[in-house]
Amino acid sequence: MGAISLRGINKRFGATHVIKDVNIEIEQGEFCVFVGPSGCGKSTLLRLIAGLEDITSGELRIGDRVVNHLQPKERAVAMVFQSYAIFPHMTVRENIAFGLTIRRESRAEIDRKVSEAARMLRMEDLLDRRPSQLSGGQRQRVAIGRAVVRDPSVFLFDEPLSNLDAALRMSTRQEIAALHAQLKTTMIYVTHDQVEAMTLADKIVVLKEGRVMQIGAPMDLYHNPANLFVAGFLGAPSMNFLPVTVEAQGARTVTVTGDMLGRTEVPHRGRSFAPGQPATLGIRPQYLRPDDSGALRGTVRVSERLGTETVVDVALAQGTRLMAALAEDVILTPGAPVAFGFDGYKAHVFAETP
Amino acid sequence: MANSLTRQNRAGWLMAGPAFALIVVFLILPFFMAVAFSFTNQRLVSPNPTEFVGTRNYERLFGIATLTLEAERDETGAVVMRDGAPVYPRLRGFTRDQERYPQYFRKREWFSFERAGNRRTYVLASDVVFLKAVRNTVLFVLVVAPVQAGLALGLAMLINRRIAGINVFRAIYFMPVVISMVVVAMLWRFIYDGNDGILNNLLGAMSFGAMPPVDWLGNPWTALPAIMAMSIWQGVGFHMIIWLSGLQTIPASLYEAAEIEGASRWQTFRYVTWPGLRNTAILIMIIITMQAFTLYPQIAVMTQGGPLDSTQSVVFQMVERGYGKQDIAGGSTISVFLFLFVLSISLLQGWLTRQRP
Ligand SMILES: Nc1ncnc2c1ncn2[C@@H]1O[C@H](COP(=O)(O)OP(=O)(O)O)[C@@H](O)[C@H]1O
Ligand SMILES: [Mg+2]
Numbered sequence: 001m002g003a004i005s006l007r008g009i010n011k012r013f014g015a016t017h018v019i020k021d022v023n024i025e026i027e028q029g030e031f032c033v034f035v036g037p038s039g040c041g042k043s044t045l046l047r048l049i050a051g052l053e054d055i056t057s058g059e060l061r062i063g064d065r066v067v068n069h070l071q072p073k074e075r076a077v078a079m080v081f082q083s084y085a086i087f088p089h090m091t092v093r094e095n096i097a098f099g100l101t102i103r104r105e106s107r108a109e110i111d112r113k114v115s116e117a118a119r120m121l122r123m124e125d126l127l128d129r130r131p132s133q134l135s136g137g138q139r140q141r142v143a144i145g146r147a148v149v150r151d152p153s154v155f156l157f158d159e160p161l162s163n164l165d166a167a168l169r170m171s172t173r174q175e176i177a178a179l180h181a182q183l184k185t186t187m188i189y190v191t192h193d194q195v196e197a198m199t200l201a202d203k204i205v206v207l208k209e210g211r212v213m214q215i216g217a218p219m220d221l222y223h224n225p226a227n228l229f230v231a232g233f234l235g236a237p238s239m240n241f242l243p244v245t246v247e248a249q250g251a252r253t254v255t256v257t258g259d260m261l262g263r264t265e266v267p268h269r270g271r272s273f274a275p276g277q278p279a280t281l282g283i284r285p286q287y288l289r290p291d292d293s294g295a296l297r298g299t300v301r302v303s304e305r306l307g308t309e310t311v312v313d314v315a316l317a318q319g320t321r322l323m324a325a326l327a328e329d330v331i332l333t334p335g336a337p338v339a340f341g342f343d344g345y346k347a348h349v350f351a352e353t354p
Numbered sequence: 355m356a357n358s359l360t361r362q363n364r365a366g367w368l369m370a371g372p373a374f375a376l377i378v379v380f381l382i383l384p385f386f387m388a389v390a391f392s393f394t395n396q397r398l399v400s401p402n403p404t405e406f407v408g409t410r411n412y413e414r415l416f417g418i419a420t421l422t423l424e425a426e427r428d429e430t431g432a433v434v435m436r437d438g439a440p441v442y443p444r445l446r447g448f449t450r451d452q453e454r455y456p457q458y459f460r461k462r463e464w465f466s467f468e469r470a471g472n473r474r475t476y477v478l479a480s481d482v483v484f485l486k487a488v489r490n491t492v493l494f495v496l497v498v499a500p501v502q503a504g505l506a507l508g509l510a511m512l513i514n515r516r517i518a519g520i521n522v523f524r525a526i527y528f529m530p531v532v533i534s535m536v537v538v539a540m541l542w543r544f545i546y547d548g549n550d551g552i553l554n555n556l557l558g559a560m561s562f563g564a565m566p567p568v569d570w571l572g573n574p575w576t577a578l579p580a581i582m583a584m585s586i587w588q589g590v591g592f593h594m595i596i597w598l599s600g601l602q603t604i605p606a607s608l609y610e611a612a613e614i615e616g617a618s619r620w621q622t623f624r625y626v627t628w629p630g631l632r633n634t635a636i637l638i639m640i641i642i643t644m645q646a647f648t649l650y651p652q653i654a655v656m657t658q659g660g661p662l663d664s665t666q667s668v669v670f671q672m673v674e675r676g677y678g679k680q681d682i683a684g685g686s687t688i689s690v691f692l693f694l695f696v697l698s699i700s701l702l703q704g705w706l707t708r709q710r711p
Contacts, residue, residue: 073616
């Protein structure tokens, strides 16, 4: 019912090519997150699925139907907009009931479904208020309520949390996760925030400039990023990249050397390299450890103490920046010399150079 | 004590001074003068001094009386009939007899209606032309306001899209607004001309000559509707622009939400567009009503109130009294009436459309 398949999808607005040959398979009941920087085409892709924009070329299936030419209402999708898009002149009850009113369901049926949704979203006492009397988080719940009562085969969320403050974002995120666990409906969720993507998704689609960079489970992408972009996008602080030169390729590893590090052996994860080839070594800030004999030497620029973690911004010898996240509370004064080492088996090597 | 605040105030008053003086001289002063004149016998030019006459001007405008007469009977007691209708005593016997019937003195028949038992009730008025003008003006407002607002909304929704060349349509619909009503009225005299007018030619051609030419402005039944049609055409573009600005305040995401929920076009209008236009609608209704009540240039250019007073309007009567008949007091009285009338209608509209909790 709610499986979705995008094959060779392209979208152009006049001369601008916004979505470029996108292929995604989303399974029934899956929570799929489209993530990427602002302007990469996430919303456009979601709107193509909703039917709010025409597909320029390619095939879009929902369930076993090709829906390219179906109206939004015929696609049985519900959408929660970034701006909530709840009707300002209607009460919460009328807003939630909107889709049912439109389809002229009976009063009793509408009442039953609205109270059920209100109970699920814990907003029974808000039903007779108007949107102007609600906080941002409550409005968001109204928008979700309006989607839920329709019992759609797919939920589409376009950055639903981006207008909420940090605390509310976290709790609403957990509510959405709970909602998915309860309804088990296919959900597609668009965000530019990698934390939301990592915490909510069964499957993440990373997009850049209208192209799919990688698709996979959150930990898959985190531990095995296919390219520099995905490696840098997921995880906070971002992965450190250092320019290196390939010396030799072994059975499971490549040996690289760099100005700032000595000879290091790094797993090649199926990629092949030629000796002498310039490459990029990636190491997550969490895998750096203070080590007086370590190869990475520099001075502290800024250090942020978060209690359980200390994030250090380091200036390496040639001015390259390095971020380290130490799993303990340490006091580092700016200007102090530091040295870090790391386990080569936790590093990545990419043929690309940034 | 010239501290900086009062000095700045003085500079401010100096700058606002010219505009303020003009407003006082041309708006505020005339308003109070009109109120004052309406209680006098002021004339445009007169050798006699102006006198205070109390409410006489108002009594003349609104003097109304009803008179019910029995049909005339012959010696046998049967009703006298002429041309199949009962004969009633002449009204002159009542309206010229100040001694016996002071309440009917100098009044004229406005309209009358048949009653049971061979009786007829006459509504007599001191100023029949004025009352006809009020009736026509109210009729004009009742037709023009909703039709013009509705058409303007329709046009606004048609042009509220992003299509290439849509600005050409916007400009075309807006064009009549830029042309003065006087010019428009002169041009439309050619359209409505009874012999060789464009409208008659068009209707004749479309009906293959079956439709006889109509003297649109010369026929008491068609003159006012013809002026209404032209006025609607001239003003519709202006209100279209106001509607358009209202339409553009409705977020696109509301339409998309309605689309995804499966709303039909009518449902979208009913649940999204119309509620979003509430304040615009109030504004438009008040503007149109006020504009329509000041119906004047069309009348002055096209019909001068004729034929048979079928296009008299309140403002036309006001000007006609004040300058045509040099009766400044009479004209002022009408203007005071119009002010109070439009004011009360605006207040009523404001009350009806007030924000309910
Ligand atoms: N209607 C449109 N017409 C032209 N360009 C558009 C339109 N909608 C989006 N775009 C362009 O498509 C790109 C992707 O937009 P969008 O999908 O909104 O990005 P995201 O949601 O990832 O921030 C942007 O460069 C944007 O300017
Ligand atoms: Mg977006």
